[in-house]
Amino acid sequence: MLERGHHDMGGLPAGKVEPTEHDYAEWERRIDAMVQLLRGAGQITVDELRKNIEALPPEAYDKLSYYEKWISSLTQTLLQRGVITTEELGRKMEEVAGRKK
Amino acid sequence: MKPQFATDYPALDAKFDKGDRVRVRKTAPLGHIRTPFYIRGHVGEIERYCGAFPNPEELAQRRDGLPAQPLYRVRFKQKEVWPDYKGPASDVLEIEIFQHWLEKA
Numbered sequence: 684m685l686e687r688g689h690h691d692m693g694g695l696p697a698g699k700v701e702p703t704e705h706d707y708a709e710w711e712r713r714i715d716a717m718v719q720l721l722r723g724a725g726q727i728t729v730d731e732l733r734k735n736i737e738a739l740p741p742e743a744y745d746k747l748s749y750y751e752k753w754i755s756s757l758t759q760t761l762l763q764r765g766v767i768t769t770e771e772l773g774r775k776m777e778e779v780a781g782r783k784k
Numbered sequence: 785m786k787p788q789f790a791t792d793y794p795a796l797d798a799k800f801d802k803g804d805r806v807r808v809r810k811t812a813p814l815g816h817i818r819t820p821f822y823i824r825g826h827v828g829e830i831e832r833y834c835g836a837f838p839n840p841e842e843l844a845q846r847r848d849g850l851p852a853q854p855l856y857r858v859r860f861k862q863k864e865v866w867p868d869y870k871g872p873a874s875d876v877l878e879i880e881i882f883q884h885w886l887e888k889a
Contacts, residue, residue: 694822694866730816
């Protein structure tokens, strides 16, 4: 069966493109910096990041913003490589969530 | 054919020349694929040999992608790719495609 990847949408009907100027949020700048630093350190490749973005479920792919896709993919890549573990990540997320209260 | 960019990777031989007619393989494996879905199965013409580069499909799986795959810029006629294309018949579409996705047409 010939199956198009959800991300592979070239040539499909699409709405009008609305070009707008926008600034980046601080967390987006940080994600960008993390990706550049990890690439420089040889810890990740662009191709892995692309693979993990393309592996997002279609509904997530459509819903997530550009840098939300990046952080999702970066997280998957670091888990797959064993740079971080799900245990460490889950505990850190709990800690951060706790800070806000 | 002289590559546009010379690289030092151990590489496969470039088997197509400028002007060769090539068909893009029509298949859909899993993984990270840089050949757009919409162009698979279409016939185009080699516009240039870009050079040999590690295979991104392998790089995405943390392998070295060697031997490097020859990469070509392939030119397609817009009217052949899009049946309802309204522009001039001379309009073309150029896509860079790795050799393992191409067959002699």
